[in-house]
Amino acid sequence: MRHLSLDQLQTLVTIADLGTLAAASQALHLAPPTISLHISELEARLGTTLLLRGRRGAKPTAAGQALIDDGRRLLKDADDAQARVRRIAEGRAGKVRLGTSTGVVVHLLPQVLRELARHSPDIDVELSILGSTETMAKLQAGQLEIGIVALPQASHDELTLRPWRSDAMMAFLPADWDAPELVTPPWLAGHPLISNDSSTQMYRLTANWFAEAGLQPRARIELNYTEAMKSLVAAGYGVAVLPLEQPYLAGSSQGLQIKPLAPALTRHLGMAHKPAAQLDAASRAVLEALEASAQPAV
Incomplete structure (x- = not known):
């Protein structure tokens, strides 16, 4: 009919x-x-x-x-x-699947998504909280359009990987602890350590920093949830080495004090995705919003 x-x-x-x-x-x-x-x-x-x-x-x-x-x-x-x-x-609507860590979701993405919503309110970004290894695997499997991952990563012929931003790694300490202005590997190794688990790029970055000082401290507890790690530090359970993902004023905040490391250490993040020609317009719009918020190496 x-x-x-x-x-x-x-x-x-x-x-x-x-x-x-x-x-x-x-x-x-x-x-x-x-x-x-x-x-x-x-x-x-x-x-x-x-x-x-x-x-x-x-x-x-x-x-x-x-x-x-x-x-x-x-x-x-x-x-x-x-x-x-x-x-x-035209890239003004659609759903984009993005995978990244909790710290990026909590501290770095809100501003990006706010700007994206101003220009493309009908783009729905579906967030998955994942480690970098799992994010890369899901990108290769076609289960994500974009990933924000810790660098370096092994190169993949079918994926594009570009630097996004760099953040200084800092010592997160209980607010009432007596600590030096510059925190060194020996000082940290002498205190209970709250660490990411050994499967993460963050763990390897921190472990190499200790190793260059001839140290290999064991973590008191391993977690992959940044905000939970900070809560344990604030409770006096130990110290953590984490990226400074938001502005911080001198002094203590929410039971924490944050001190720079000596030698300095930097965490680098990158944007991973399929080649631009294989992405739909909505995914390209999200990438443009991420690029607009990119920060150079510190």
């Missing part, structure tokens, strides 16, 4: 609005025979008269008025569908 034509419905609705076939012909930029053909085909398909034509114009029958009322809704739905497709094609 053939479906109703939206063009024919538009013709019927326009005649009802303007009162004559001639006015509809002018408004729709269609020849008068085409206008008449649209109505006659509709009437033939539905087996009923839709318009009563007279010298003063055309008026809908009861059946015609019912079709006009439903036709208005159908035409609006069609317009809305076309608008949604255009927004997706």
